[in-house]
Amino acid sequence: MGVITTRDGVDIFYKDWGSGRPIVFHHGWPLSSDDWDAQMLYFLDKGYRVVAHDRRGHGRSSQVWNGHDMDHYAADVAAVVEHLDLRDAIHVGHSTGGGEAARYVARHGQGRAAKLVLIGAVPPIMVKTEANPGGLPIEVFDGFRQQLAANRAQFYLDVAGGPFYGYNRPGAAPSQGIVENWWRQGMMGGAKAHYDGIKAFSETDFTEDLKAIEVPTxxxxxxxxQIVPIADSALLSAKLLKNGTLKVYEKLPHGMCTTHADIINPDLLAFIQG
Known part of the structure; x- marks a missing residue:
């Protein structure tokens, strides 16, 4: 088991498997590095070194009460990358992890990050503001906080069993294993980290990060x-990136890395090898 301690005393758990060119995976809220199983096994088999960490307050990392913001998240990633001396790395971020990966590459990735992938990612900014009129109203995220505080366990079952994987769509065939694994990962983490994390993923503005990123993305x-609507996320992010490529997947859900790994993984490989 790999663990490093950050400058502010937080133990960050990480996995480091294989050898070769490194791929660093950044998980979504409120999950853990386990959410990347389908990708880590695939790329390990292709000869890559795969690295994934549990964000502070999530999974097996310290359940600290503070530092649950994108600046700390990105700095924690930088600590793991420097500890493992990863260079020429590809960073792959899903959802909240996409925001974390973007901020890491923009602020800490020079000389170490070679490519970036944002999957169902939260940038540029999720919440509705005067500058972002197409965003989701703050009341949506207030509702998340209320449900988490009232009954976190049930809230997580409802998210995983419904919109996250598109299991609420007509004709969907829910996997009980996938739902329970999402719930397991969520409940491993700390309630305070997850509560604060809602603000981090919804209200952080990544516009300047995206503009600063020069690596192929x-x-x-x-x-x-249904979790991160495409019109106010990917479509805008692609326009802000200097070297961005947009790939839209028809009818696929937020959790498509799990439900459709057979489609996502080869596309990731093609981008990495390209």
């Missing part, structure tokens, strides 16, 4: 993403 998004 692939933006992947399902057009039936």
């Amino acid at each position: 692939l933006v992947m998004h399902g057009d039936d993403d």
Whole structure:
């Protein structure tokens, strides 16, 4: 088991498997590095070194009460990358992890990050503001906080069993294993980290991060993403990136890396090898 301690005393758990060119995976809220199983096994088999960490307050990392913001998240990634001395790395971020990966590459990635992939990612900014009129109203995220505080366990079952994987769509065939694994990962983490994380993923403005990123970046998004609607995320991010490529997946959900790994993984490989 790999663990590093950050400058502010937080233990960050990470996995580091294989050898070769490194791929660093950044997980979504409120999950853990386990959410990347389908990708890590695939790329390990292709000869890559795969690295994934549990964000502070999530999974097996310290359940600290503070520092649950994108600046700390990105700095924690930088600590893991420097500890493992990863260079020429590809960073792959899903959802909240996409925001984390973007901020890491923009602020810490020079000389180490070679490519970036944003999957169902939260940038540029999720919440509705005067500058972002197409965003989701703050009341949506207030509702998340209320449900988490009232009954976190049930809230997580409802998210995983419904919109996250598109299991609320007509004709969907829910996987009980996938739902329970999402719930397991969520409940491993700390309630305070997850509560604060809602603000981090919804209210952080990544516009300047995206503009600063110079490495080739692939933006992947399902057009039936009910968690991070595509119109106010991927479509805008792709325009802000200097070297961005947008790939839209018809009818695929937010959790498409799990439900459709057979489609996503080869596309990731093609981008990495390209």
